[in-house]
Amino acid sequence: MLASTGSATSPNDRFTWHGAEVETFSVIARDGAARAGILRTAHGEVRTPVFMPVGTKATVKSVDPEELRAVGAQLVLGNAYHLHLRPGDELIAGLGGLHAFMGWNGPILTDSGGFQVFSLRDTLLESDDEGVTFRSVYDGRSERFTPELVAEIQTRLGSDIAMCLDICLPAGVASAELEDAVRRTTLWAERQRQLPRAPGQLRFAISQGGLDDELRRRSSEELTRLDFDGYAIGGLSVGEERAQMFEAAARAASYLPEAKPRYFMGIGDPEGIVEVISQGVDMFDCVLPTRTARTGSALTWAGRINLRNARFARDSAPLDPDCGCPACMRFSRAYLRHLVNQQEILGLRLLSLHNLRFLIDLVASARAAVERGGLLAWKEDALSRLSSAGPEAP
Numbered sequence: 176m177l178a179s180t181g182s183a184t185s186p187n188d189r190f191t192w193h194g195a196e197v198e199t200f201s202v203i204a205r206d207g208a209a210r211a212g213i214l215r216t217a218h219g220e221v222r223t224p225v226f227m228p229v230g231t232k233a234t235v236k237s238v239d240p241e242e243l244r245a246v247g248a249q250l251v252l253g254n255a256y257h258l259h260l261r262p263g264d265e266l267i268a269g270l271g272g273l274h275a276f277m278g279w280n281g282p283i284l285t286d287s288g289g290f291q292v293f294s295l296r297d298t299l300l301e302s303d304d305e306g307v308t309f310r311s312v313y314d315g316r317s318e319r320f321t322p323e324l325v326a327e328i329q330t331r332l333g334s335d336i337a338m339c340l341d342i343c344l345p346a347g348v349a350s351a352e353l354e355d356a357v358r359r360t361t362l363w364a365e366r367q368r369q370l371p372r373a374p375g376q377l378r379f380a381i382s383q384g385g386l387d388d389e390l391r392r393r394s395s396e397e398l399t400r401l402d403f404d405g406y407a408i409g410g411l412s413v414g415e416e417r418a419q420m421f422e423a424a425a426r427a428a429s430y431l432p433e434a435k436p437r438y439f440m441g442i443g444d445p446e447g448i449v450e451v452i453s454q455g456v457d458m459f460d461c462v463l464p465t466r467t468a469r470t471g472s473a474l475t476w477a478g479r480i481n482l483r484n485a486r487f488a489r490d491s492a493p494l495d496p497d498c499g500c501p502a503c504m505r506f507s508r509a510y511l512r513h514l515v516n517q518q519e520i521l522g523l524r525l526l527s528l529h530n531l532r533f534l535i536d537l538v539a540s541a542r543a544a545v546e547r548g549g550l551l552a553w554k555e556d557a558l559s560r561l562s563s564a565g566p567e568a569p
Contacts, residue, residue: 199377199404200436206550208428208455211542214250214405214436216282216335217375218274221249223436224452226443226538227284227460228531232257233267233277236465237524238531240279246500246532247539250335251279252460255328256288260311260318264331272333272373284460285334287325289341289381290440294413302342304362322363326370326378333373338407339364341381346414350387356410357383357390361397368401377404379438382431385410386423395430406431407438408456417447425454445474445537449557452541453550464530469523471515473502474533476560482512482526500532501525 443461
């Protein structure tokens with residue numbers, strides 16, 4: 176385990192590692208804008224770029240922590256909003272913290288809950304410079320989040336990376352509303368920067384600004400001056416057109432420090448991951464692999480396939496011949512289709528493991544391409560293969 180060299184209220188950008196002081200984040204290879212790096216946390220190193228499986232409520236749905244390790248997961252995500260409300264961060268702290276509670280001994284990133292508060296707009300009651308008031312999605316009770324409380328929640332959870340509370344707005348809002356969100360996000364980040372942390376806990380700020388380049392630049396510059404341990408790109412993948420999103424993401428990444436990790440929040444489709452890696456993004460998360468699995472669909476190099484389709488009823492081939500997950504190594508598409516159509520839990524679990532493994536292997540392949548200086552050719556080949564069969568394989 177890594178030990179922080181700073182106090183709870185000082186910048187936390189260096190660790191003691193086997194007796195030597197080392198940087199939290201190191202870029203070890205570059206290819207164009209893309210990077211391969213190492214992120215050092217209190218629960219171990221993370222090789223970037225990295226896809227983070229989403230374990231919103233202290234579990235990646237249907238997947239055991241040991242299975243997560245087996246498919247190559249390095250870093251998982253939990254959510255402060257949900258864990259604060261159910262079962263409660265104080266309860267989790269009393270049971271040894273989030274790592275012990277969920278049986279995962281690797282690094283954990285906790286989202287602040289800002290996305291949930293502001294995306295569930297029918298539950299939003301009031302937002303001001305001090306914080307935000309909303310109705311709980313569980314029982315409708317009025318709840319209040321402030322930057323200080325969100326930091327305290329994540330300190331009790333004991334995550335390795337804690338996200339600042341921010342304001343994430345949907346696409347298409349008025350410029351004045353977007354500008355106010357940028358102002359308030361910076362204001363809240365200033366208050367969170369020096370708050371106490373769990374031992375070794377890193378804290379990331381989140382840039383906002385939507386598709387507005389001037390606001391995005393302003394947000395990034397204001398947050399960079401505060402010198403956080405890492406920075407996220409928020410306010411994208413919220414309903415805008417894909418081409419606009421990628422263009423904005425490339426600019427947003429370029430405004431963030433070279434020496435700090437960059438995290439695109441909420442992207443998880445294979446084509447999107449390939450694109451943002453080439454733009455210099457190091458970290459990303461999404462519920463897509465497990466949510467897609469629960470609809471009976473699999474991610475493959477021949478496109479996304481829907482196993483409910485009758486064409487797979489007698490298909491003896493594996494989901495993807497290049498995949499080493501349990502579903503592909505042991506079972507046919509026909510059997511998996513049977514499990515899905517009969518609503519057998521095993522089918523959903525196997526598809527979840529496959530989809531996670533597929534994305535994790537995809538990212539590992541991208542990292543290898545960066546290290547050898549061949550990302551452009553790799554990207555062209557990957558996008559060609561992923562789109563060759565359209566949205567569903569024949």
